Amino acid sequence: MGEARRESVVLVVTKVDDVTADLVVEELNSRGVCVVRLDPGDFPASVAVTARLGGDELDGNLCTATRRADLARIRSVYWRRPSPYAAPDGLSAQDAxxxxxxxxxxLGGILGALPSAHYVNHPWRNRDAEYKPPQLATAARCGLAVPPTLLTNDTEQARQFAQDYGPVVYKPLRNTDFHGDGSRALTVWVEEVEPLSIDAGVAQTIHLFQQRVNKVADVRMTAVGERLFAVRIDGAPGLDWRRDYEALSYTLIETPPDVAKGVRAYLDAFGLVFAAFDFGLDVDGRYWFYECNPNGQWAWFPHEIRDQITAAIADQLQHPGIPV
Incomplete structure (x- = not known):
């Protein structure tokens, strides 16, 4: 079993098939940084952990199938996309x-309380920052422009909003797994809605309606510590650029100072080191905040952009607490 007990360790918490994390792991390996990769979903089948608490100290070790690390020597944690926690086979549903x-x-509590670790991001900060209503409210408080938005399960209120602020789009509040006939995975896209198309289905749960931005492009801004990578996205054939990646072009651009100030205030408000912001860029050059994914993807960018983000994240993990 590989040893990582005496040297400082970067812990990467994610599932096996995470190509985004793979890039960061490869970069850290090329720098000679000791990396331990852990998927909490492998516990307890192939992960063992022992933690001791004495006074204000937490000590112990964790072991994967190939590595062993002292908890006190973990300098940084890159929290990505772990698998769900699991139970041993053969248990009843209640026992499982x-x-x-x-x-x-x-185990989750231990991984969230490592005494010397710098988190990118802490899992509880990720959780708190996933909810769109506080995202929008926080963005507005931080000086970012937010389109008029309505959250409701009242059909009449939704229709009135669409009449008053049209054109209006509907957005899901979370990208929840959804399957159609034959278990085919479906995606709920951002779509424009007309007042008369809003029916009683609105009453079945809460919906988010937002005034459509008269945009000329989208901007995906990846924030890593103090570094901001604003990428202009052109070529989207419709409202939601995720529907046709092949049609898109990407340009790394400068972030306007007022937007940079708002983004950094937003990161501080949620306690984030990393985040992926989505903006609409309108005809007047104004940035409109749509949402912020605290654990967003970036590995699909062209290599000249992707490599810069990879290096910035590796810097955060290798040199915690040092501005880079």
Whole structure:
């Protein structure tokens, strides 16, 4: 079993098939940084952990199938896309549920309380920053422009908003797995809606409606510490640029000072080191905040952009607490 007990370790918490994390791991390996990769979903089948608490100290070790690391020597944690916690095979449904909860609050609690670690991002900060209503409210408080928005399950209120602020789009509040006939995975896209198309289905749950921005391009801004990578996205054939990646072009651009100030205030408000912001760029050059994914993707960018983001994240993990 590989040893990582005496040297400082970067812990990468993610599932096996995470190509975004792979890029960062490869960069850290090329720098000679000791990396331990952990998927909490492998616990307890191929992960073992022992933690001791004495006074204000947390010590112990964790072991994967190939590596072993002292908890106190973990300098940084890159929290990406771990698998769900699991239970051993052969348990009843009730026993399995109990074991999964113990793992989530036990192992998950340990991974969230590492004494010397710098998190990119802390999992609890990621969780808190995933909700769109506080995203929009926080962005506005931080000086970022936010389109008029309505959250409701009231059909009449939704229709009135669409009449008053049209054109209006509908956006899902979370990208939840959704399957159609034959278990085919479906995606709920951002779509424009007319007042008369809003029906009683609105009453079944809460919906987000937002005034459509008269945009000329989209901007995906990846924030890594103090560094901002604003990428202008052109060529989207419709409202949602994710529908046709092949049609898109990407240009790394400068971030306007007022937007940079607002983005950094937003990161501070949520306690984030990393985040992926989505903006609409209108005909007057104004940035309109859409949303912020605290654990967003960036590996699909062209290599000249992707490599800069990879290096910036590796810098954060290799040199925690040092401005880079």
């Amino acid at each position: 549920h109990w074991c999964v909860d113990q793992a989530r609050y036990g």
